[in-house]
Amino acid sequence: MDLDMKDVVALCKRRGFIFPASDIYGGINGFWDYGPLGVELKNNLRDLWWKAMVVTPPIGPDGTPVQIVGLDSSIIQNPKAWVASGHVGGFSDPMVDCRETKKRYRADHLMILKSEGDKWPSFHEESEDEEIEKRLKKLNLDTNVSNYERVNLTDLDASFYEKIIAPDTKVAGTLTEPKEFNLMFESHAGPIQSDENKVYLRPETAQGIFLNFKNVLDSSRVRMPFGIAQIGKAFRNEVNPRNFIFRSREFEQMEMEWFCHPDEVEKWRDFWFEERTKFWRAVGLASDNLQIRKHGDDELSHYAKEGLGTSDIEYKFPFTAPDFGELEGIAHRCDFDLTAHQEHSGQKLEYMDPVTQDKYMPHVIEPAAGLTRGALALICEAYTVDESRPSGVYLNFHPALAPKKAAILPLSAKEEHVGPATKLYLALREEFAVDLDIKQNIGKRYARQDEIGTPYCFTIDNDTLEDGTVTVRDRNTMAQERISMDKVADYLREKMKPVSAMKVAA
């Protein structure tokens, strides 16, 4: 089905899921606020992840539960941490613009064919020899590639730029000098701004985990292999925030660093990949819109260049379709981070196995998921057009994810209906996020609940007063059945179960 993102965005605003940040000031590019229902949805996803990781971690390949502990580290850390992690040096891209074509290139992706002459053509570094020769011919230059010296643009002094012919033009000297695009948010710790107290807002939550590896090991009685999990905000100065909340400058991550012996990485990589896929299916992304994909070598991060690489769990968002967008990456970070922090901090971070006396630097398998991206995927997946019902659309959330689990609706606003309804509401809200809605006719109230994805409505009518039963109205089928009022909590509890057991809903 062709889902128009415009409709999704409009519903999100209209019903209080997601608003533009600073809306009354005209918004701010790359930032979004989560409204009353959005925060419930996001919290539900967050809590389920925390439960799946920290509270009830999965049974490992050996039949016993794996060991994972939680952490909530500071967003701002000692800036040296980001030097060590490679973000200060590597998390910025040198970019050049072509004045002629207005195109922009990453300087480190441009390859120059240097020669004795004064015209040096440039190409994308992956260009095939065939297309290079073709273009050389067009430019009336020597077509023998071996007569040139291949140089990366970043290795050339800017004084040579006047000789360079940009990749999409015919004249030389149109490239600007490289500009740094630093993707790290900077701030200052302390009221005086100077280079002395410059700090960075974390671009990933993972580093806080590595920085606390030793603290956790020394305080928590964990033994290899084990994991440390963390959920929190991260910040990146994206060049071009796009696609609603998909690529924003402030977002939320759910990351788990799994520390293990280097010889066991393959086993754990496969294990976590399977577990994480199961998770996304269980929370409701069970359709063909979910796919898994292994990264190509050319797109690997600085920390994953060695080892087993990275695999993504991806979702087919309306704006990426027919392609997919990343939801979670499962990376083998090797021992890159711990080794780097050991070098830079001077602290020993190796693990000494208490049984075998084996000393080694642990390797890391990292399932890193986007919480905010996950919430967006849930909304897109749930959005269901149904012309036959008054609302025209409903959100098909799994009950465990729905912002409201149920609405309690007295059929009329008379006291004999409102009384028992209020009583039921007060009892249920102790355990579930529920709404009590008294005003307006029943059809209108059902429609409203459909639109915010409330899976069940419990209606109190005259029969309730006689036999103590209420009507359950199912969101997806609109079918009704009567159940005893004192069974309502059990009923809801039962409906939540599949997801907490990490099972795909029927």
Add this chain to the structure above:
RNA sequence: GCGGGCGUAGUUCAAUGGUAGAACGUCAGCCUUCCAAGCUGAAUAUGCCGGUUCGAUCCCGGUCGCCCGCUCCA
């Protein structure tokens, strides 16, 4: 960052160089014993700044934001 498009109630849309109208939503009242978002009423808008003009939501410039394409996405 470039190119193109766009910016009117919460949402989706109208209209106009002379100060804005609808539908739905929201709120209030009524009606309703299960899909009747029914009836009555109310509140709510020209993104922001500047220019031209007697007068600008409309024309012009800037800015901010959104969408599409490119670029980018450790």
